[in-house]
Amino acid sequence: MKFGILVNEGPYQHQASDTAYQFTKAALAQGHEIFRVFFYHDGVYNATSISAPPQDDRNVAQQWADLAEEHNLDLVVCVAAALRRGILDEEQAQKSSNTTYNLETKEGNGFRISGLGQLLEAGIQADRLVTFGD
């Protein structure tokens, strides 16, 4: 089956991202396809590349990036939700005259900033869109 995943809450505050991660991992392990993971609302905070949690805890953002690298996942962060919350990649930082950015779109880190159309497309193209959040 082809799944679309929607993550609506930020890391640590809420379990949504962890559960979405576990679901995605389990679905891939069973041979299902993940069309896209879309991060919306506070879910955009999952895409930060500068979080530094204690060493004895999981790194939510990093484990998404690692899973993306392993399975070539498309992790899409909503641009409007990200900009108003201060999640910026290099391009968006330049456009908004910020000198710094916190979403690294380096090779292998699957996060990229794009529009809500990507969520709609996931809803249309996937067999199931599964939402994680309140």
Place this chain on the structure above:
Amino acid sequence: MSEELQEGVVKKMMYLNRKAPYGTVYALESLEVVLIGAAFDQDVSLAFVDDGVYQILNGQNTTKDSGIGMKDFSPTYKALGDYDITKLYVEKESLEERGLSADDLMDLVYEDEDDDWAEKPSIILVSREELADVMDEQEVVFSF
């Protein structure tokens, strides 16, 4: 990826609004998805349940002059008809539980192109049971 894309797919798509318009950002950001999604020509409906019914309450004023200082996005609901979004299900029980009735809601209408652009109400009052049936028919539910 483009070869995988199914062209011309029309799905039954519902936006389920469950939260009050202010207090959290879900309602505002849900509306942003609805507006972007209108360009995808899907079979779209909105549903308002629980505190979500407050989103379409008449007489909202949250702007700077009111002292609240939040963007009042309630006028956007009135524009939904222009985006061909004409089915707004409102759950009766959710209204009643909050001491509200249909009279407390905004007058949301659309112009029916198949009926000489006659103005028709977009709001469809449904019972919890009826809404469950409508939800059951959907292929995609965006729950906010």
